[in-house]
Amino acid sequence: MSENGVRDQEIPFASGWVAAPNAQLYWESSGKPEGVPVLYLHGGPGSSLGKGGYRKRHDAAKFWTIGMDQRGCGNSTPTVQDDLEHLAGNTTQALIEDIEIVRRHLGIEQWIVTGISWGSTLALAYALAHPQRVLGIALMAVTTTNRDEVDWITEGVGRIFPEAWHEFADASAARPGERVVEAYARRMAGPDREDARMAALSWDTWEAWHISFSTYWQPGPMFTDERLRMTFALLVSHYWANDAFLAGDEEILSRIHELDGIPGHLIHGRRDVSGPAITPWKLHQKWATSKLTIVEDEGHGGPTSVAALLAAVEEISDGPGIHQP
Template sequence: MTSSATPAALFPDTPAFASHALPVPGGHVLSVQEYGRPDGLAAVVLHGGPGSGCSPLLRRVFDPAHWRIVCPDQRGAGASLPRGGTAHNRTGDLLDDLARIRERLGIERWVVVGGSWGAALALAHAAAEPRAVAALLLRASFLARPQDVAAFFGPLSLAQLAAELDAPEPAARERAALVWWRREQELAGTHATEPQGEALAAQVDRLRVQAHYLRHGCWLQSPTLLERCEAVPGVPVHLIHGRDDRVCTPEGAALLQSRLRGATLQWVDGAGHDAADAAMVAATVGALAHYASDGRFADGGGQP
């Protein structure tokens, strides 16, 4: 399936109707924001990174008139505290946190929407708690395989960058963050302004969390994420992937579809890894609108 939709605008950003500071074991306090309407279709948004936090873009693909949009910042990320904290911060902790958030908010089942690392976490969540998941919408899926991590870093050394991000000298941490940030920009094909000051400090914290996860295979090696697909429930699953994605390869998306029962795969021509790409936004907005109307993301099959 190839995206043929015209670019769709993001929905206007609306204020959160509820904000939660949720203490969890290990000394972390999660920031959880809710948008849309309290009686809408429940969806949880799982941000990428790890460590990136929920940006406004991730919630603005939902029509707030139809959805209850739950946006948690994962441990060490966004407005959760401590920012950049890696102690008691593993994939298993994040999965436990999702169960706590659902219980706190009184949600029995939700649609799980994730991009990049968020897609990997969404799959792990569906495998761990199949009864909690009504559907999965996965953008630019990351499989967390060793070859995926190696391809991202290319000539760079993850071990060296991770050590420098933990260096006592701020200048060393900032240099490492900029090297990593530039590599991201190169592969994603984006051209953001180079971070400075507080923005650079935030990058250091974000990448410290990401390095912590990537050095440990995101704790998704035994069993692997593909092996966990066997436990994913038979709910609507829709994959959206840019044909030119150099961060999370199209090969990985096709392989993932082959492991997920009945999953549809929507290719977005000319798009890479950038979630803000107009065609990627259109595909995501369209899939969510389709689900809100019909209880599924797409018509027909999903062969690439």
Template sequence: MNDEYLNVQKTSSALYPPIEPFAVDRLAVGEGHELYLEQSGNRDGIPAVFLHGGPGAGCGPSHRRFFDPERYRIILFDQRGCGRSRPHASIEHNSTWDLVADMERIRAHLGIDRWLVFGGSWGSTLALAYAETYPERVSALVLRGIFLCRPEEIAWFYQQGASWIFPDHWRDFLAPIPESEHGDLLQAYHRRLTGSDAETRLAAAKAWSIWEGRCATLLPDPDIRRTFSDERLALSLARIECHYFVHQAFLRPNQLLEDAPRLSEIPGVIVHGRYDLICPLRSAWELAAAWPRASLEVIADAGHAAFEPGIARALVAATDRMAAELDPERPSAESMG
């Protein structure tokens, strides 16, 4: 799930000031994929990797602003097929475990021993998959909008559940699909998003992307339809999300929750909007119960999006708290300014 392109103006006071990267790179990871990779903040700071949503979205300048640039070495990358990575919208050799392997390649390429992993929505899924595979490489986790990619979570948003809350938006989501195919909307969309007709692919991609964007915030955002109608974003978001979800994110049922004991030595913060209707609160609640070292903060006046004011404040507070715990000797930007 993705919310990374929503307007951040209203939350700018909760975030650190904008910064530019000190290094930009492209990293070949095999099978024809090349990832966009950037670093910003303090070259000698606490390594932290940001995992964007989707799968199929991408990272942007605002994502650097969740981290104190005096304390953190901030690493952003676009996952396979996303953003500035190439080839765009590719679903070939693109799975959860390809992305986990890519993270290890990036870590080794940058000479990092352990890093804080920050992920929201699909980024929380990938963060958990990585941390449960390589717990010794994770110093801390900051997660938002928990999405465990279980069949019932996928069905909630793409078959029946959220459709009861947003029947008007759901009508538009159904528009590209004949009624005879409404019994399995994931497969119906998959056929169109992977088909040979470009016009059909784009129409399906826009309907899929706009549905998600409209449901992301507690209060309507007037820019959402325009943003999520962007052809480049819609194609990568819809194609890659649908590819992952028809394959249950390449996870066995309930895998991330069953493997949560592997997180036992990792401190964490979970931030979740009370009225998150893309990824309902139950998954965050269950994860927190299975992971004693994590604290759960439920934001009373928020939906799913990272840049809703209460969520943004809680995420910045979480990275500040982790910085103080991981490197208590290093002064913060606030104390220096």
């Protein structure tokens, strides 16, 4: 127990910032430094670590849990809307190097990598770039952020929510030949900050609708704080409009076999209309050492999915060749 009576695993026992190109990256850790390291990659892009609920998930006597706010959001500085001149450098490749900067800063050789939603895309991209650093991978609400997935979540899913999508598309002010997501990305990164603010509000409204099939989510504003809303909307549209800055439309899927030998767990809700289960299913077909868990009554995450994620981390940690504290 800590001095204020809160369980140690409920608060970070350590936190700080580490320098990266054009950024100061915020990291925090909880649990046992001698334990099995577990990296948590948040969603978005731009959602940030938030209130740190992930810190309570893993056994603090067994695991050392590390979280980081991805560049441009959360406690990492500068926040993206205050640093538009460097927006072009906020890419998946930059985030992968940021993860390595944090790993080296903390003196970690290998870790279990976990991620949720966008965090699962980043986790897979990181593992493909640095497989020797990965003990295992556990993902929930699995995405690869390819063109097909982005077009579905910004246009195709409008077949389910036609009223909300019509408002979203109409508010995009897309130019002839411009995708809806490209219009939002252009406006939110543009010089007219009032226009950017209105675009972020429209984006927030749409996001709240298409995720509303999740059993624990109710339609309504995702962010009541205007700066948090802008951070999220600006980074999401930036990455989605650029196919997550991956080399090819199916880069992760076409290379996933390179992770054979690394245990992987793909956990996904059947009712996830924002990101249908076809994505983890395709990955599982080409990744020999992966396991696919479909949670029939949940959408984009939920308590059963979280429980499956925790069990996956435990299973990976009990595998051969992993040091136990």
